[in-house]
Amino acid sequence: MPKKILLDIDPGVVDALAFCVAMFDSAVDVVAVTSVGGNVPAPVAARNLQALIEFIDPPRFPRIGMGTAADIDLPIDFRNLYGESGLGGVLLPVAELRMQHPAEKVICDTIRSDPENVMIVCLGPLTNIARAFIRDPALPNFVRHIYISGGAVSARGNITPCAEFNIYADPIAAKTVLDAPCTKTIVPLDVTYHLVLTLDDVDKLAGTDNPAGQLYRGMLLPVFRAYRQHYGIEGIYVHDLITYMTATRPEYIETEEIPCDIETSGTITRGVTVFDRRDKPEWKNNIEVVTTLNDAELIIPNIINLLNSTAEKISKNNH
Numbered sequence: 001m002p003k004k005i006l007l008d009i010d011p012g013v014v015d016a017l018a019f020c021v022a023m024f025d026s027a028v029d030v031v032a033v034t035s036v037g038g039n040v041p042a043p044v045a046a047r048n049l050q051a052l053i054e055f056i057d058p059p060r061f062p063r064i065g066m067g068t069a070a071d072i073d074l075p076i077d078f079r080n081l082y083g084e085s086g087l088g089g090v091l092l093p094v095a096e097l098r099m100q101h102p103a104e105k106v107i108c109d110t111i112r113s114d115p116e117n118v119m120i121v122c123l124g125p126l127t128n129i130a131r132a133f134i135r136d137p138a139l140p141n142f143v144r145h146i147y148i149s150g151g152a153v154s155a156r157g158n159i160t161p162c163a164e165f166n167i168y169a170d171p172i173a174a175k176t177v178l179d180a181p182c183t184k185t186i187v188p189l190d191v192t193y194h195l196v197l198t199l200d201d202v203d204k205l206a207g208t209d210n211p212a213g214q215l216y217r218g219m220l221l222p223v224f225r226a227y228r229q230h231y232g233i234e235g236i237y238v239h240d241l242i243t244y245m246t247a248t249r250p251e252y253i254e255t256e257e258i259p260c261d262i263e264t265s266g267t268i269t270r271g272v273t274v275f276d277r278r279d280k281p282e283w284k285n286n287i288e289v290v291t292t293l294n295d296a297e298l299i300i301p302n303i304i305n306l307l308n309s310t311a312e313k314i315s316k317n318n319h
């Protein structure tokens with residue numbers, strides 16, 4: 001039975017690729033997708049989500065919800081990596097803005113309509129999920145599981161020296177989600193830093209004779225250049241794709257329960273995920289942390305296969 005998932009994304013190139021995989025992945029049934037500000041401001045994320053869904057034109061449309069800016073809207077994003085549009089060199093057309101349902105309402109309605117069956121996969125800041133939990137305080141009891149792309153146990157940060165981007169962008173929302181009574185798994189930078197997408201991997205993707213192949217390359221190639229310029233790395237991190245794979249294929253992961261809290265107000269430690277790893281921890285366990293990736297060398301090839309299978313299906317739809 002495919003797993004029912006609600007995907008919360010801030011597209012962003014890698015979020016967009018995770019969305020492309022999910023929409024045609026036979027392992028899941030994507031019942032809803034919501035956009036959130038993060039890699040790009042919230043209105044751009046909403047536009048990108050709508051453009052992507054029009055491009056993919058899936059056989060069955062999920063519910064769509066659009067997020068608005070976080071209450072503590074920080075002037076940060078990752079447009080230095082993902083370009084002004086957030087989608088690398090690509091600006092996808094949008095036919096017409098649909099009725100925009102608020103993301104938090106879509107989250108509440110989706111979970112309430114199928115209690116304990118829908119898993120939430122969060123690939124951006126936790127603004128929308130926190131808002132849904134504030135709007136409907138009993139909601140966490142009906143969520144099957146939440147997977148979160150974010151945080152760092154001992155790894156270096158990726159937006160400040162010690163903070164991970166998604167938690168840093170809205171630490172108060174992250175703390176609201178962390179404190180909610182539901183099963184949560186966090187996929188921290190400690191594991192996602194280990195896998196890098198290379199240009200050789202891009203060569204294995206569908207070619208430019210395929211619309212999705214064009215999209216993948218148009219989005220990815222400028223990000224390779226940005227990584228080279230900003231970080232001096234020949235490859236790109238694909239944190240959100242790894243989170244998606246681990247959420248939908250738990251055989252890829254080992255987890256450990258570790259008590260966690262979030263620094264919401266520090267000046268140089270804002271957004272840091274603090275784990276109680278003392279010999280005798282005094283905090284209570286509140287989250288599962290992915291500590292190991294099993295068969296890690298298979299994950300990127302599997303992602304490439306899934307992207308190519310999406311490309312094939314999109315191409316068939318177009319003929």
Ligand code: RIB
Pocket residue numbers: 012014015039078123124149150158164165166239240
């Ligand atoms: O830290 C990882 C996050 O930052 C991901 O969600 C990705 O979108 C990046 O911008």
Ligand code: CA
Pocket residue numbers: 009010012015038039123124240
């Ligand atoms: Ca993201």
